[in-house]
Amino acid sequence: MHLNQLSWLRKVCRTFIITAVAGLAQFAFADSEYAAAWGPSIGTTVPLLSALDQDGKQQNLASLSSTNGLLFVFNRSVDWWPFCIRQFVKLNDLKDQFDALDVGIAGMTYDKPEIIQAFDKKWDINFPVLKDVEREHVEAWGIRNQEYGPGTFAYGVPY
16 A cells, blocks of 8 residues: 555544544443433423513513423523524524424523623514523522632533
8 A cells, every 4th residue: 555545544543433432432421420410301390490581571481381382491691602692593583483383482591681681682582581590590400510610700601
């Protein structure tokens, strides 16, 4: 074989090995305590869902749900995290499709009410965005990102 063919073959083999190890690692962690610690399991009772939305209206599981349920999204921030901003904007774009399925949409962030209201006004959000006061929801659901401690700007964001 030529030198270029051997070099290419080595790269392919390395890529395959790295991919295989990553895939096996995913299976190893799938049943671990780590994976289980990321919030309630599917089918469990919602531990807490009661907060004010961007219009100051008290919302809860019953008021947010439609006949076929609720898509509820915890969001890091509608102020400083571009991915999460885009996530809520895209959900807003899809709201008609969820309405057709009779599924409610709602979200929650730790942002201050005035930030949530400014986001709502800028993007004309048509679903409730709730304020997680004092991180009580992310704590109750077991999804607070432990990388950010008290006093840090992101203390209280979900994973």
